[in-house]
Amino acid sequence: MSDRIVGVGLILLAAWYGWSAGQYEAAFADPLGPAAFPQLLAPVIALLGLWLVFRPDPDPEWTGGRVLALQAASVVLMLAYALLIVPAGYLLATTILAAVLAAMLGARPLPAAASGAAVSIGTYLLFTWGLELSLPGGTLFAGS
Known part of the structure; x- marks a missing residue:
């Protein structure tokens, strides 16, 4: 059912x-x-x-226990990503999301951070150069 x-x-x-x-x-x-x-x-x-x-x-x-908790945490991360992508910018928000998801899947901290950065930069280049789409640059660290 x-x-x-x-x-x-x-x-x-x-x-x-x-x-x-x-x-x-x-x-x-x-x-x-x-x-x-x-x-x-x-x-x-x-x-x-x-x-x-x-x-x-x-x-x-x-499933239950740890697997269910990881699934719920993934949903919360995606919602946080959607809320933070504009103020934090695509590169920072995507790096953090990809790194945390990699860590949740069992990657050690340094490889998780490296893969997060690689995914972020790679997809940024694909979207901006390959598809000519603009992505949010972020306003969080911009001067007023």
Whole structure:
């Protein structure tokens, strides 16, 4: 039953996600516009939800304890990331998020910090140079 509940939730999320993506507006001349990727992703999410509704796991196992706590902490980290990306800037916020997630997955502190920085810089270059998208530079340390 739990798979079906998650499946219905994914279908509703996909419907909202696809609809709200159509409301995006941008002041640049990209022929596809900012709604293209979310609108392509929404049907995929809905199909995965349908799969869970019609083909649920016959004997699902729920995790508990440490695994559940790590999952909850990951959700809290993602919410904090969403709130901090504009004031802290993409590079700092993404470095911290990636490093903490790597540490939560078992990486030692130095490799976790190095991978966080590498992910942050690599994706920054991909988005800014490769895709020509602007990312928040941060206002936290900017002078007034």
